[in-house]
Amino acid sequence: MSDRRFQPETLAIHAGQIPDAATGSRALPIYQTTSYVFDSADHAASLFNLQTFGNVYSRLSNPTVAALEERVAALEGGRAALASASGMAAEAMALMTLLQQGDHVVAAGALYGGSVTMLSVNLARFGIGVSFVDATRPEAFAAAIRPNTRALFAESLGNPSLTMIDIAAVADVAHAQGLPLIVDNTVPSPYLCNPIALGADIVLHAATKYLAGHGTTLGGVMVESGKFPWDNGKFPGMTEPSPGYHGVRFYETFGDFGFCMRARMETLRVYGAALSPASAWQILQGIETLPLRMERHSRNALAVARFLQTHPRVGWVNYPGLPDHPQHALLARQMRALDGVPMASGLLAFGVRGGAEAGVKFIEGAQFMSHLVNIGDTRTLISHPATTTHRQLDEAQQRAAGVLPDMVRISVGLEHIDDILWDIDQALQRATA
């Protein structure tokens, strides 16, 4: 007899939360507290020694936040998760737990700008090196690995480049060298893609985006697979007594959730980027409808991509859900399908005929599509990276980052598709009038 494997639609609603022991409350209570009483001095000592499981202070753990952690772990098919105050904080928790001075990371070249900055500027200040490689070529990751490399880092679906990595192939490259593969899975969400099932070891989410889903709440989650052999000699922080936590050996003591425990007790505890319980609750409320929303985001985005492809005022369209996209076959292998059509999430990019000036006019001509730099909202969001997020770069640098002068990014929302197409069409008419 084995336990039932529940589907993601069920996990999105139930995982991590059963009715409250004290009150029977069916919905998750918000435990709005900084601290938790000890039953006795011995209980306090056991908690601090990690001999018993329990809450001490909400910078380390909180029951509402824990429900979010378990739910995302379950949706990703992982062993455990750690939430933090934003997606960038989740990335920092993972990298600062994994790496130390003198280490090196091989990263995909077309990453989210914030990730590029963390790796190439902020972590560089602490003596951690990075090599950026062509994300579409697994052999490029292999070629960039050095003796001091300690992680491979990529996005399952790049933002805003929409570049995919072959997760299984890059995981094989990492594991052949005894290294973990870290995958930022923000854009597909765990409903469309589960990197751990393809071989990834650590998965990151900006929960701010599709998980929360309504443009209201910042949050991040790191998930560990529970399968990486941390005792392979490259990760003494996992196997040697922790000077930061009175001699605990995290891998020996906590086994397949040792990385999350170490990130919690050494990194989150010290750097303090904890998620608030109210925010965790908002994100969980969003996750309950994640599967429904991802279906509609994907269906609407595919309809927008097809509409733009035939529009006379549009020069080019980049959406992996289009059958002629160069990575469409990889998409079909790695992403969930709806009625036989692989879903590609809600993010796409296109070029307005007439260059940067026309791109800006398109943005300004929209009626209900919002000009801002978030993604994964119920609302359709548009931005012109060349004059906003990437404006400090010259045109050559922009092109290297995958940003073209005429490029418009759309995060396609959940409004009626006819209305979305209408707003895009009328804005295009204004932009090129």
Added chain:
Amino acid sequence: MPDDIRTLRRILKSSRTIAVVGLSAQWHRPSFFAAKYMQQHGYRIVPVNPRYAADGVPVLGERCHADLLAIGERVDIVDVFRRSEDVLPIARQAIEIGARCLWQQIGVVNAEADALARAAGLDSVMDRCVKIEHARLFGGLNWAGVNTGVISARRPV
């Protein structure tokens, strides 16, 4: 090896006394972590470790025995913190003293001992931690953001 949630809950709920074979007296060792946790959750811990039995050193406030046969009282679970190749004689003793479950910890896997215990009518669990499973099924492990696999519309019991 039936070790689904229903079976594990039945074993843990119907047991009171756990003989911990290979229990260390050092606070930072995993066996001490696990035994202390179970003791705090209402189980009687019976230490089994010849290193301490000879000197009469108590562990977790309990008298330590050299082997299972020396215990002389009812034992429900025999929890094994030993190398896999050392489990078979422990399984034989577990059967002899009438224990109801042979439990091999994470990383401890002896299929012959498992089969022997089962044939004698004992429950048998391999490659799992008694503390982690208790915390997973009766609350506690979700504190640490671990995927417990528990999906239910009932309060924790």
